[in-house]
Each structure stands twice: as C-alpha cells, then as structure tokens.
Amino acid sequence: MSGYHLDIPDDALRKFSNDNSGRNKTRETNKRRGTFSKDYERPQLDFFNDHCDHVVSKYHLDQIHTKGKVKKIDPSNDRFVAVQVEKLDGGVEWYHAANVVLALGNDLPRYPAWVDVDYDVQHGFVRHLLDGNDFCKGSPQSTAIVGGGITVAHKSLELGCGNAGEDMPSKSRAVHVISRHPFKEQQFDTHQEWMMDQAAAKRSIDGGGAGLPDRQVKFQDCSDYEIRRKTIARERIPGTVTTAVFRGKGGLKYAIEEGRVQFHQSEIVAKAYVDAQEGEGLSRQKLQLKLSNGESITVDRVLLGTGFGTKIPGGMLMEELSKELPTSEYCGFPIVDKNLRWGRNGRIFVSGALAELEVGPSARNIAGARLAAERIVEAFTGS
Ligand SMILES: Cc1cc2nc3c(=O)[nH]c(=O)nc-3n(C[C@H](O)[C@H](O)[C@H](O)COP(=O)(O)OP(=O)(O)OC[C@H]3O[C@@H](n4cnc5c(N)ncnc54)[C@H](O)[C@@H]3O)c2cc1C
Structure with missing residues (x-):
C-alpha cells in the first residue's frame, strides 16, 4: 500500500516518512512507529495528507491551479484543444491547450429512490x-x-x-x-494484479519474475469492449x-x-x-x-454510504464530447488508444473511470491513476 500515492518515485511515501523523522528509518522501524500499519503498510491518514500537501508544493501544483468548471471542450482543431471554463465569479474564459487530460472523477453520489x-x-x-x-x-x-x-x-x-x-x-x-x-x-477493490504498472513489471522481469500479470495481458489483448466491461464488472467488487x-x-x-x-x-x-x-x-x-x-x-x-452512480462521469461535458469522439456501443465509455488518447487529434487524454476500458478494473483507484499517468507520459516520451 505504501506504493500507492501521488508522487512519481515508487518509494516516495516511505522516503517522505524517513525524511520527516530526521533519521534513516527502515521499513520495519516505520511500521513500529505507526506511520504505516503492520498489514499492507497502510499509511496513517494525517501522514498521507501531509504527503499530498508535500507533493502539491514540491511540483508547485497550487501555482498552476485555476478554480472553475469546464463547461465545454472543442476537439475539432488539430493544433490545440479549446476549453471553456466558467470561473468562480461567473466569468467565462477560453483556453487553448496543447493537450487536455480528462480526470473528472466519478458519477454523482447515488441517492436511493425513497429519498426526496x-x-x-x-x-x-x-x-x-x-x-x-x-x-x-x-x-x-x-x-x-x-x-x-x-x-x-x-x-x-x-x-x-x-x-x-x-x-x-x-x-x-x-x-x-x-x-x-x-x-x-476484502482488502482491495480489485485483485492486486490489476494494479501493477509497467515500471513494476520491468522490475519483476529484471528480478527473474513473470512481468505484467496474465489478467492484464489478456485484458489488453481483448478487442471486444463488451467483454472488457464485463471483466471490469466482475473484477471490481463494491461494498x-x-x-x-x-x-x-x-x-x-x-x-x-x-x-x-x-x-x-x-x-x-x-x-x-x-x-x-x-x-x-x-x-x-x-x-x-x-x-x-x-x-x-x-x-x-x-x-x-451508497456510493456513486454508474453513469459516465462528467455530465453534459462528456455527453457533448461523446457525440464527436469514439465510445463503446455497449457502455458508452470512451474508447482510447493504449496511451489513453481519445479521438483523432491525439490531444485529449483520459484518466480514472474514463480510462477504465483501457486501464482495467483498477482505473478508479490511486493505483489506476498511476497506471494512467505512466501511459500518458509514454505518449510524449515514447518509452
Ligand atoms: C470514500 C473513498 C475512499 C477511497 N479510498 C481509496 C483508497 O483507499 N485507495 C485508493 O487507491 N483509492 C481510493 N479511493 C479512490 C481515489 O479517491 C481515486 O482513485 C482518486 O481520487 C482519483 O483521482 P482523480 O483525480 O482521477 O479523481 P477525483 O479525485 O475524483 O477528482 C476529480 C476532480 O475533477 C473535478 N471535476 C469534475 N468535473 C469537472 C469540470 N467539468 N470542471 C472542472 N473540474 C471538474 C472534480 O471537482 C474533482 O476535483 C477512494 C475514493 C473514495 C470516494
């Protein structure tokens, strides 16, 4: 679990714990100290939140953050993506972005029918x-x-x-x-084999292991999106x-x-x-x-505590985009390439639930966000 966090290096969470203790603690010492639980090295909430704050300031994410709601995305231009943002003061601004990543989270919270x-x-x-x-x-x-x-x-x-x-x-x-x-x-929403990223697969091969687990290979080899969706439904256990x-x-x-x-x-x-x-x-x-x-x-x-609905996240924004970009006839979710590019102009990427049909059952978790980030970066670095 200490491998599922927001920073780039695999061991960043453990290292953050060591750095902040002022001494070079080992994994065992961290467990004893209570930063991580004995089972699965689950980080304590306060410590995890501190680490998230640390990641935000380390990469100056607060300086590139604009508060507002994206109302419209125009994918029709080959040279940029036009993004319409409604600011908090009600003003509307258009951005011309070289690339866009849609990481819109989940569908809305699910309310049972008896609730008014x-x-x-x-x-x-x-x-x-x-x-x-x-x-x-x-x-x-x-x-x-x-x-x-x-x-x-x-x-x-x-x-x-x-x-x-x-x-x-x-x-x-x-x-x-x-x-x-x-x-x-159940310890995780999905089997841990769905969470292994390419870097970990490479380490596995270098160490004499099998590399990417069979279930991930089989999922990626399957070109039928209905079967992929059914695999996700079977492998993701809610509640x-x-x-x-x-x-x-x-x-x-x-x-x-x-x-x-x-x-x-x-x-x-x-x-x-x-x-x-x-x-x-x-x-x-x-x-x-x-x-x-x-x-x-x-x-x-x-x-x-009834979770989220099962519709495609993003409401009207996604409804409009889905009219122009490829989606599964079976479930309506985006059909993207292996680098999570959605559509012909190659400038719109997806992450989280929207990347589910490519990333697989762990897409909605932090592990899935790491898998998605790895693939999107690969689109630019080619490795
Ligand atoms: C209760 C709970 C517990 C969880 N526990 C775990 C766990 O233990 N381990 C784990 O790996 N994962 C866990 N998860 C899942 C984890 O939170 C997600 O994997 C992660 O938050 C996904 O990050 P994201 O940025 O893709 O989406 P989110 O964190 O959902 O963020 C989506 C963002 O997009 C914004 N947005 C949406 N539409 C628009 C728009 N039109 N314009 C502008 N902004 C927009 C939203 O406001 C939000 O800020 C948990 C989730 C929940 C709800």
Whole structure:
C-alpha cells in the first residue's frame, strides 16, 4: 500500500516518512512507529495528507491551479484543444491547450429512490456521505447509515464508538446500519494484479519474475469492449470492508456485538415524517423507516454510504464530447488508444473511470491513476 500515492518515485511515501523523522528509518522501524500499519503498510491518514500537501508544493501544483468548471471542450482543431471554463465569479474564459487530460472523477453520489433529494436534504433528514462533509456537527442525533462498504464502516464506528471508553450510545443517539448484505471482507477493490504498472513489471522481469500479470495481458489483448466491461464488472467488487476495520482492534464486528452499532440486514422500503416526543411538551420531527424485513426504526437523520452512480462521469461535458469522439456501443465509455488518447487529434487524454476500458478494473483507484499517468507520459516520451 505504501506504493500507492501521488508522487512519481515508487518509494516516495516511505522516503517522505524517513525524511520527516530526521533519521534513516527502515521499513520495519516505520511500521513500529505507526506511520504505516503492520498489514499492507497502510499509511496513517494525517501522514498521507501531509504527503499530498508535500507533493502539491514540491511540483508547485497550487501555482498552476485555476478554480472553475469546464463547461465545454472543442476537439475539432488539430493544433490545440479549446476549453471553456466558467470561473468562480461567473466569468467565462477560453483556453487553448496543447493537450487536455480528462480526470473528472466519478458519477454523482447515488441517492436511493425513497429519498426526496430536495426536501430531505434541505431539512437535514438525509445526507450522502460522499456529498460534502459538514453534516455530522451539532447536537448528537440518532442515525441510520445506509450501505455496507468501508465508508459506512468508518462512519458507524465514529458515531457508535466515538472516543475510546465512552458510554454506550443512548437511544437518542443510537446508530443503526442498514445494509442489503452482511459485511464482506476484502482488502482491495480489485485483485492486486490489476494494479501493477509497467515500471513494476520491468522490475519483476529484471528480478527473474513473470512481468505484467496474465489478467492484464489478456485484458489488453481483448478487442471486444463488451467483454472488457464485463471483466471490469466482475473484477471490481463494491461494498466491501477491510479486515482491519471489521475484525481488527476496535473493529465494527465488535461494535455490533457490543450493541454500539445496531446492524439490520435489510432495505428501506418506505419512509414517513413523524413527530416524536422529546421531554416535556417538546416534539421534534423524525424519520420513520420501514425496512424490508418488517422492522421499523425511527431516527433523526439518515446518512447514505451508497456510493456513486454508474453513469459516465462528467455530465453534459462528456455527453457533448461523446457525440464527436469514439465510445463503446455497449457502455458508452470512451474508447482510447493504449496511451489513453481519445479521438483523432491525439490531444485529449483520459484518466480514472474514463480510462477504465483501457486501464482495467483498477482505473478508479490511486493505483489506476498511476497506471494512467505512466501511459500518458509514454505518449510524449515514447518509452
Ligand atoms: C470514500 C473513498 C475512499 C477511497 N479510498 C481509496 C483508497 O483507499 N485507495 C485508493 O487507491 N483509492 C481510493 N479511493 C479512490 C481515489 O479517491 C481515486 O482513485 C482518486 O481520487 C482519483 O483521482 P482523480 O483525480 O482521477 O479523481 P477525483 O479525485 O475524483 O477528482 C476529480 C476532480 O475533477 C473535478 N471535476 C469534475 N468535473 C469537472 C469540470 N467539468 N470542471 C472542472 N473540474 C471538474 C472534480 O471537482 C474533482 O476535483 C477512494 C475514493 C473514495 C470516494
């Protein structure tokens, strides 16, 4: 895991840890110090964030950053790509870029059908955990968290266990988790073989290993984009939790056993707004949730950990571009060359989810971003 970070050298995260300790620590010392976990060398969040800040200042990324929203991209000119940007003050500017990389992230957060997105969100009844993060402040409340993945695991532990040694959550701030399936343990979203980049493959061959894993070779050799999409769907397992978060010290399994988190394997089938009594003469509007297993629970708020939608990221911007550039008839995602160039003029590149049909199942993770960066750089260096 210490190899999945934002800097260029493979060992940059470990080196950052060594440099910042002032001594030349070994991998073992770092593990003992707690910068990395014992399993898979997962970096601590604060340390990882410091490293990201370090990368931003090292490459002066803040100086080339413009805040705004890209509204339109015109790929019709062979000499440049015209990019229309709406600035924060509402002004609109056109850039003429030699090259463009589309790294637009994911589709929008997914809201279940029972949510009235305008009313429920505006009145604080429902929030999506991937849609801003200013909603867990204020007075303690009873909460239902929907979903069965790592986002839900972290949030339910935070709300259910709070500070170590804290009392059991009272009824007024009970924590419920509602998931269609039991918690499924998995360390990564995809098999690690999908994450090996060319540089690592070369090191493998130099060291007498097999190089690029078979599954990556097979994926790249396949020219049928429907089969590629089906491979991605099969190999990318959403809604999982890591063993450390579930069964590690203070893990969710134990929080559920102790009653700090109440687990419901079920789905929400209906909701109602009800007035609940709170002390003398005081009432407060709450949400009553009817579950598919027949249970009914009443909470102050619902937090959604239901992930992202499955549409192509980028909304209208991508819809317009897709009319002019090649996409898969099966899933609508960009069809790009091996260097992730999209379209005839060779100046538009893709990364992240948009590069999925070429990079494979790990495209949406940091490892996939590294694979994409390697291929895009290769378009200019030829190696
Ligand atoms: C909860 C969560 C946990 C994760 N944990 C891990 C993990 O443990 N390990 C791992 O490898 N990966 C993890 N990931 C995935 C990781 O975050 C992504 O791989 C990474 O963020 C992808 O980077 P990106 O720059 O391609 O996209 P993003 O980080 O999603 O950034 C996309 C950017 O594009 C901007 N944008 C979109 N449209 C426009 C437009 N029209 N104009 C201007 N800007 C636009 C967005 O505002 C955003 O800033 C996690 C993701 C989530 C949501």
